[in-house]
Amino acid sequence: MKSEVNHSKPKASALDQEIIDQFRNEATRNYAFNLLVREYQKRLYWHIRKIIIDHDDTDDVLQNVFIKVWRHLGNFKEESQLFTWMYRIATNESINFLNAKKKRAGIPLDDVSAFLANTLESDSYYKGDEIQTKLQKAILTLPDKQRIVFNMKYFEEMKYTEMSEILETSVGALKASYHHAVKKIEDYLTKD
Amino acid sequence: MNNDHNINDDNDLNGLAPKLSKLSSNNPFNPSNDYFDSFTSKLQNRIDDEEEIKSFAPTLLSIDKYNPFEVPTDYFEELPTIIQERVIQSKEKSTTLDWLFWLLRPRFAFSFIAIILLSIIGIYYTNNNNTKQSLSTEELSLEDNLYYINENLIVEHLTTDASASIESISDDENSIENYLLDNNIEELNLSSEL
Numbered sequence: 001m002k003s004e005v006n007h008s009k010p011k012a013s014a015l016d017q018e019i020i021d022q023f024r025n026e027a028t029r030n031y032a033f034n035l036l037v038r039e040y041q042k043r044l045y046w047h048i049r050k051i052i053i054d055h056d057d058t059d060d061v062l063q064n065v066f067i068k069v070w071r072h073l074g075n076f077k078e079e080s081q082l083f084t085w086m087y088r089i090a091t092n093e094s095i096n097f098l099n100a101k102k103k104r105a106g107i108p109l110d111d112v113s114a115f116l117a118n119t120l121e122s123d124s125y126y127k128g129d130e131i132q133t134k135l136q137k138a139i140l141t142l143p144d145k146q147r148i149v150f151n152m153k154y155f156e157e158m159k160y161t162e163m164s165e166i167l168e169t170s171v172g173a174l175k176a177s178y179h180h181a182v183k184k185i186e187d188y189l190t191k192d
Numbered sequence: 193m194n195n196d197h198n199i200n201d202d203n204d205l206n207g208l209a210p211k212l213s214k215l216s217s218n219n220p221f222n223p224s225n226d227y228f229d230s231f232t233s234k235l236q237n238r239i240d241d242e243e244e245i246k247s248f249a250p251t252l253l254s255i256d257k258y259n260p261f262e263v264p265t266d267y268f269e270e271l272p273t274i275i276q277e278r279v280i281q282s283k284e285k286s287t288t289l290d291w292l293f294w295l296l297r298p299r300f301a302f303s304f305i306a307i308i309l310l311s312i313i314g315i316y317y318t319n320n321n322n323t324k325q326s327l328s329t330e331e332l333s334l335e336d337n338l339y340y341i342n343e344n345l346i347v348e349h350l351t352t353d354a355s356a357s358i359e360s361i362s363d364d365e366n367s368i369e370n371y372l373l374d375n376n377i378e379e380l381n382l383s384s385e386l
Contacts, residue, residue, distance in 0.1 A: 033279070037272045045268075049261055059267075066275045067282055128260030135255050155257070157238060186249040 015039065016082040023073050033073075037066055040083060044090050050151040051094040051144070053116050055125040061097050065090045080165055087166040095144055116140045138188035142181050149174055150181040 019039070022032035044065060049058040068089055076085060098112070107115050117137050120126055128136060139147055148167070152158045153174075160171045167174070205213040246253060 030276070034272055034276065037275050041268055041271055045263070046259070046261075055261075055263060062271075063275055063278055067278060070279050070282075123261075125262040125264065126260060127262055131255055132258070132260045135252070136260065153241070155259070157234065157241070159237065182245050182249045182252060186252050189251040189255075 013081075020073070020076065020078070020082065033070060036069070036073075036082075040086055041066075043083070044086060047087060047152075047156070048090050048094050050155065051091070051148060052098060053119045053126075053140075054123055057097065057101070061090075061093050065093050068093070084162065084165045088168070091148060091166060098144065112144070113137075113141045134189060135185070138185040141188060142184060146177050146181045146184075149177045150185070153178050154182075 015035075019032050019036045022028040023036070025032075041062070045058060045062050048061050048065070049055065052058050052061060065086070069086055076082070080088075102108075102112060102115065105115065117140050120133070120136055120140070139150060142150060145167075149163065152163050152166075153160075160174050163169075163174050164171050169177075242253060
């Protein structure tokens, strides 16, 4: 199954290539990094926010992600697209953050649903209506990885091939994961 | 005919809204360059995805797809500056540590340790030389002092010491002779006993 992961070298977009080239030049490094932050901040923010839920935590993780990108972009081997690489960093950072937070709060790693649901309701930057809140709570019952797959496919409308590169999982496994996630959410929504 | 119609429209607009008629009529909305190129495939993907789950998740599909999360006002406008500041801070912090980590990398560690050892040996050797040099300087300064002392004084001092020691020796010899005579010990018997 793992062999289905796409390892062919992708063609970077013109903007990504410009960012990478300018970042490698000491004189234009700051300009390139600023360009990169402005280009990707929203996509990465929403990706992290869907995993972590709380805005302040998302802000912390997003800043850490960009600091990591700054430190390692000079050595970026271009074996994947720039945004894929950054998404991967963001996903890993988010999962690590969430696990650390759960550990601090003394919550078992696989029992996160109620914890995140509380976060959702107490977040002043959440404005979902009743049915939307029910949907979000249904999503929060999924295991972390499945939740990420669902959000990337359903809300971000990402292609399986892109998700495969980011999550380093085969397309087949992702399709199965998404299918299971949708079924669980449907069950949650119809159970009352 | 058509041109006449346009001219009439322009005249009407001039009369109705002179300021508006002077503005450019170009479309100010500008989607990203690849928006229309990728629109068809994105739309098709979405239709396919919905078709795929329609049969077993009708309730999910009935819920409006919108983002219920919000961000503080101007968050995305201010974020690049905040991140740039954090990058500068992290650069300042990491400069010293980077040097240390760089020096402790396996390929540099041996050279680094060798340099430190050589430096320690060098410092130790230099210190030792300095001690020797300072000792010989002390000796030189003693000689210099003697040079400036009057020679007659030295001779007088030495001869006084010598005569004093000779006197003390002769005193010792007399007392031994007296002892031997007092105790009636002959010199020959003494030497044979010894």
